[in-house]
Amino acid sequence: MKRVALNTIGVIVAVLFAFPTYWMLTSAFKPSGDLLTPDYDLIPLSVTFDNFVSAFTQPGFTVHLTNSLIVTLGAVACSLVAGVLAAFPLARLRFRGRRGFLLLVLIAQMAPLEALFIPMFLLMQDAGLLNQLPSLLLVYFAITLPFTVWTLRGFVQGIPYELEEAGMVDGLSRFGAFRRIVLPLLGPGLVATSVFAFITAWNEFLYALVFMRDSDKQTLPVWLSTFRSVFGTDWGAIMAASVLYALPALVFFLIVQRKLVAGATAGALKG
Amino acid sequence: MVGVASIALVTAGCAGSGGTDPGSDAGTDEQRTLTVWLMDGSAPETLTTALHEEFEKANENVTVKYEIQEWNGIQDKLTTALASQEPPDIIELGNTQAPAFAAEGVLTDLTGDIDALNGGQWLDSLKASGEWDGKQFSTPFYAANREVLYRTDMFEQAGITATPTSRQEWLDAIAKLEAKFGSSKTFQPLYLPGQNWYALLSFIYDEGGDIAEKDGTTFTATMTSPEAKAGLEFYKQLVEASGTTAPKDNDEQNPEQAGIFGQGEVAMMIGLPWEVDTATKDKPELKEKISAFPIPSKNAGETAPVFQGGSNLAIPVNSANADLAKDYLKLMLSDKYQGMLAEGGMVPGASTDLSALEKNAVSKAMADASKNGRSVPATPTWATIEAGQNPLKDMLTAYLTGSKSLDQATKDASTALDAAFSAS
């Protein structure tokens, strides 16, 4: 009985969370004129693929998609590597400067990005990186890193140290124990942080807009905004484009979810 | 039409021919690149292609690097681009944004070039947008203004034989439409959301009022004037007479009025010519049933003055190719290319020849009203007002929903505008 009740709650939560996205999806299939009608239209009566045609024919989708994938995946990878490297000593070792570093990580997240874009722009200009994808990759790496470090540190702390001790008793070195025991258990943590970093970088608009002068170097958020202009906004196409836009994030989640959670469970059982 | 046809995001791939920017060495034999930033939807592609071909032919060692910019985020992009080592040589500025750039001293002074740039034919409201402190920092490019779009078939069925030419006739038409179609619950003789401040400005201008009074470079809000109040009262009269179900707390873009108009249960809306395309996107057969007339005045037979939206063109002060850029402007503002702008459905900013617009009833109504166009106060602070919290919108909602009296709403709006004007 209790299980049924809990499952029911689960379904309700899923529906609530899915509704706005469902609304986006159905809007993508509605003729533009039907987006807002006086009728009650929970299920679209007429379905059209015109909006998807408009979205696909808006120039640059594949180019922008590629750019977005490069900077986003690049930033996520850098962020995870640097994050795991930093999380281990922060959670498991004591050394001078540790608190100072923790403070740095904390405060680094507090500055509003809207205020940073001028200094960032000048920095990239001085570095000669303007209008080049690495500049975005670096920025996304930097803005997702504090979070990644902080979260992964939390995950490492959550793993009982006794597991490592046991491993070391069994003859593993400290780093060996970390790699063989802690890292596999970190799987779910890596999923959560990488999905977060992915979505943060995937959605970033301002820096992509001002750093990249050439339109063939722009990313998807900028592409998405091209549907909206003072000369009329094609809302149906925006919704269709948003569906296309959200898909890679979902695919990314499904991939890491399977790989890492499966890995984690296997690791825990073997351990 | 404009805005849909010219979205092609093509960058001149050949630009720079060698990858490095030759802007810094302006030697005469050097290959030079003129970077032109125009906004999405402004100049039709046919125009820019022909223009750039002609310009490159006339200037053998010059390549035009043409980059179409999106409106979304353009302020931040322009800010950084102007501050960068390679600023664009020609930029397009929204006419309400232009004073902010002029006042900052980041644009090249064009006062001495007005005559060479077809200055005799400039549209007054856009010329004013480009002026700051007695100097001309940007030139008119194109303009557009609102008109009343209506369904010819509905007018016919309701027995309205001529389009309204006075406020009274307009209200009469609304009454006739209501009488004919009112049995349908979803029918609206006029769709008018609560925050269409462009329409409100038209009514206020018509009463002889304005947003603010100018004294040198300082502005004082005049929303509490009897003229402004009369304009607001007429707005409310329209909303009540038409019984529009449009939200009172939002503007014509949220939800997009053209989409609602296109559903076929609305006889009129106050909009721009190209909203017809948006409205008829899924129902092309509706297009021939839509026509337009200028916003009627309180004085029979006249058209009300209109708020003129549009763009100006300017040369950033850091441009390494200011001389070339002036030549480019000269060509762009010549009769030939201004005529092509009109062909594309815009009111040309530097040509009084509107014949191309008169071929079609929808654009003709805009052209007719454009002769009496006005703009918002040419103050650098207006950009901030329009960027976000426009007191005119809050005023309209408060007054129309009855949450504030007319006196209170206009007083609050004046106070908010004055605070914005004085923030420097």
Place this chain on the structure above:
Amino acid sequence: MTTTALPVVPAGTPPAPPRAGRGRAGLGERTIPYLLLAPAVVTMLVLLGWPAVQVIAISFRRLDLGELVRGEVVWVGLDNYRAVLADPEVWTVTLRTVVFTASVVAATVIGGLLLALLMRHIAAGVRVAVQICLVLAWATPILATTTVFQWIFDQQYGILNKTLVKLGFDSFAGYSWFSSGASTLTVVGLLIVWQAMPFVCFTIYAGLLTAPKELYEAASMDGASGWQTFSTVSWPVIRPLVTLATFLSLIWDFKVMAQVWAIRQGGPDGESTTLPVLLYLKGIAGRHFGVASAIAVLMILVLLVLSIRYLQLLLRSKEGDLS
């Protein structure tokens, strides 16, 4: 390998981390923490630290578009701060932002925690469905979500008002959700919670998964109730993550700009303006970057005050450890 006989870790006593360089560790081992931290430190110092220092410097300068383009450096001392702090609106907005942030953070963290616990106890199929819905909410671009929320809450055509009327609440016909600042912020808050909860939920759920199964087995062998299992097994593992999620949510929700802006640009009558919106309106839109920087510094100070408890824990605890 034998890890089945692990003792249940009592709450609040994390194991003391070993000290690097203890015992026979040599110079190599002592430098290892620094080597491991180097990539993160360098990145943060160059790409976040340096711009942040610049922002502080800019807050003492007049930097409008003109100065920026001409490359002029005009020091104005505390003028920007004086201008910002002299405006009575700033204090109202600051207070409003704090209250708004606190509500959103509380809703996000409590909701996320409950949902994470729920996920442990539901059928695998339902769980995957919930997860996918969460990721969808999370991954949907802001432009789409803000638009969809506006449609849902639209005065005339919104599905919410239509549904409420169908359910018999006739007073919601034509009800305006955006007529006051509080109501507008409630809608904005819902939007933010909807988008932020997936992260919190996933993080905490991931934490629950890292708790070794053996601990739960041990607890159930001891005959522990559901609550006891939670407080002795789950809570110690997820506690750092809950603290962390709270802290991070605090920082993000305090800074959130896009959603607040998109819904009503801080209106009506500026009643839903928060500090980031103020920063944009007063600083960026008018291109007064000195003022924008001053507000940014002010925001960081407010955030520091809000998170002082957390920082104290961080600085005072012997190991610099938080749990």
